Amino acid sequence: MKKVAFIGAGNMNRCILIGMVKAGFDAALITVTNPSPEKRVALANDYGVNQSADNIEAAKQADIIILGVKPHLIKTVCQQLADAMDISDKCFVSVAAGVSMAQMRSVLGEQAGLVRCMPNTPSQLGVGMAGLFADDSVSDESKAFIDAMFVAVGKTLWLANEAEIDNLITVSGSGPAYFFAFMEAMQKQAMAFGFDQQTAREMVQQTALGAAQMVIENPESIATLRENVTSKGGTTQAALNTFFDGGLTDLVAKAMINCKKRAEEMTESNN
Known part of the structure; x- marks a missing residue:
């Protein structure tokens, strides 16, 4: 099983993490980070996952990195991670609206795997609808694993092109x-x-x-x-x-x- 780092402990990352654990993913291979301790410590106590205040250390140990920070912080976080480690073997999954793959690529470069995902709030109850788009940088193995992550909190739809993300937001996202x-x-x-x-x-x-x-x-x-x-x-x-x-x-x-x-x-x- 791949190791997963959740960067940010907001509602969306939280519900995906909980869904994964409930679906049988190994909590010992999951780490959640957050600047303030309350949310990450609660997740660690309740679900047995690892928790940290250090995005870089968590990402270094992970195969899949879920970017659950606010949209205006995505590029900053990506830059910090790209500067601190070799990311060529990492796959980043962004759940932020309004940040394109090109914008993230401008920071991450071309080697890292990159997936855009737009889940919705019913994911908190396991009945979500997530639209995903991956470019050619993402292996079939990683896509299958990421699909299983989001199936744990609802249904998934893999999109043919990134532009469809904005269309999906109008239906299931909002x-x-x-x-x-x-x-x-x-x-x-x-x-x-x-x-x-x-x-x-x-x-x-x-x-x-x-x-x-x-x-x-x-x-x-x-x-x-x-x-x-x-x-x-x-x-x-x-x-x-x-x-x-x-x-x-x-x-x-x-x-x-x-x-x-x-x-x-x-x-x-x-x-």
């Missing part, structure tokens, strides 16, 4: 927030109808869970599932007509396009 916003609006109106906050939440969350499970377990198109719930002239049609008359489809498209534009702007600003 998508959970879209559903939360819709659920929040439903809860608010349920409360306006007289339900208390907790009851309104339970109704909304169970309905959302059931709808998602129906999509998972049925081969029909999502449009067909919608139509199956919608009786002609009935209550559901009255609600859906309101959504569609209000431009729901166009609004969702516009929101996703703006999400992609912002991802592109972030990449440009990190040049």
Whole structure:
């Protein structure tokens, strides 16, 4: 098994690490670093992994290095590691939005393996969706290992080119927030109808869970599932007509396009 160093103990690195341990990866071969001790020490105590304040020492011992720091710090961290060691046998995995492979290559050079990954927050529950792109620098063995890491916290999708990362961000990366916003609006109106906050939440969350499970377990198109719930002239049609008359489809498209534009702007600003 390969040795893994998690640079940063933020939410995304934390959930990937926990998922790996729960899936049977050897905790003794995993190290997490973080400037402040609280998060890294808690992970070490709870899951048996190694912890350190020293990014360089952790990376020296690792085969796979997961870069989970804030986007504006990625190039700085890469420069520190490249200056301190031979990285030609290392594979770096960035989970930061807005930092292109070219930007990281400008620091790391051409020899190190490099993968961009965009996971999402449901990875914390093992039901995430991660999009990954690797260039020719990454061996099939390393790709298989990295895939297994992210399968431990959900599903994976290997992309044909790096540009697809920004497209994926608009769907699975930012998508959970879209559903939360819709659920929040439903809860608010349920409360306006007289339900208390907790009851309104339970109704909304169970309905959302059931709808998602129906999509998972049925081969029909999502449009067909919608139509199956919608009786002609009935209550559901009255609600859906309101959504569609209000431009729901166009609004969702516009929101996703703006999400992609912002991802592109972030990449440009990190040049």
